[in-house]
Amino acid sequence: MTDKRIIFMGTPEISATVLEGLISAGYNVVAVIAQPDRPVGRKKILEPVPTKVVAQAHNIPVYQPIKIRKEYDFVSELKPDVIITLAYGQIVPQGLLDIPAQGCINLHGSLLPKYRGAAPIQYALMNNEKVTGMTLMKMVKEMDAGEMYATEEVEISPLDNSTSLFKKMGDAALRLILRALPLYLDNKLPGTPQDESLVTFAPSIKPEEEKLDLNKSKEQLFGFIRALSDVPGAYLYLDELKLKIYQSEIVSDEMIGEVGEIIKADKRGLHLQTTNGILSLLSVQLEGKKRMDYMSFINGQPHLLGKKLR
């Protein structure tokens, strides 16, 4: 294989998938840099981040600086030939980008120059794209703006949500890096500049955006719901309680009731009137309750018909 010294930077599950694959393929991963462990859940239990679990299983040292911006002196000592990042979670400072002899490359979750930013995978779903993909690119000071080396396309099924697409993207990222890395390390992979006129952005989704906007079209609502599912979940209010909506389906263009009104609540569906048609809510969760299919929800909520979600 190669004895080039690789540092992998990444934090969540998708990063762990690729890290595991690189190690299995025999690459010399000398260190992993990840976000610090954070308390998870109500009990505030400190859980190791996914990439840390993988690294430790292979006895690879893990570094978790609180602010990489200021703490990266240790990287020089590791003498990396190349740094590969995927969803690390912090801005990487120029000083760190300059350390590896062969530079820093990033696996980005979109077909650049579309969807630069922190949430490209969610944005692809939100906009009901049919195709997206991973891009291997050079890391530069400006976020996700470096030249592109290679891409791996991924089809988005109408049934995909965030959870399923992240899984697909992780697999695609691994295929991409295994295909492109040998060429890159041999300096046989030329970069292509991004067409700046086609740049769009996918900034991280703010908590207040998780509440659905009923002024939007049924297509936009459908996209939002799947982009935010299974976590954290998009929601509307039913009376004073949050009703999370994890899965929906576009039914028709009919206008039967007022926008936000529940116009059907029986075994054939839980239907919500939107500004331009009907959306069927398939999987929901009321605050304090468990997630359930619409039939179970209707069984326990006898007076839904005619109610309005806000």
Next chain:
RNA sequence: CGCGGAGUAGAGCAGUUGGCAGCUCGUCAGGCCCAUAACCUGGAGGUCGUGUGGUUCAAGUCCCACCUCCGCAA
């Protein structure tokens, strides 16, 4: 001890000031119908989260402890 909601039939829920444990769906049997996710009749299925806990003539219901699940916050 961060705030709050909840454990009752396979699923989702109700259960009023303690007094024979109910509803919707599912399921099983039968009926109606050209037919059905529709409709009608009947049945099965619960030691009400745990506690050889407390109060009471009597606890799903009130009190105590513990376990588990969930929403928010981090």
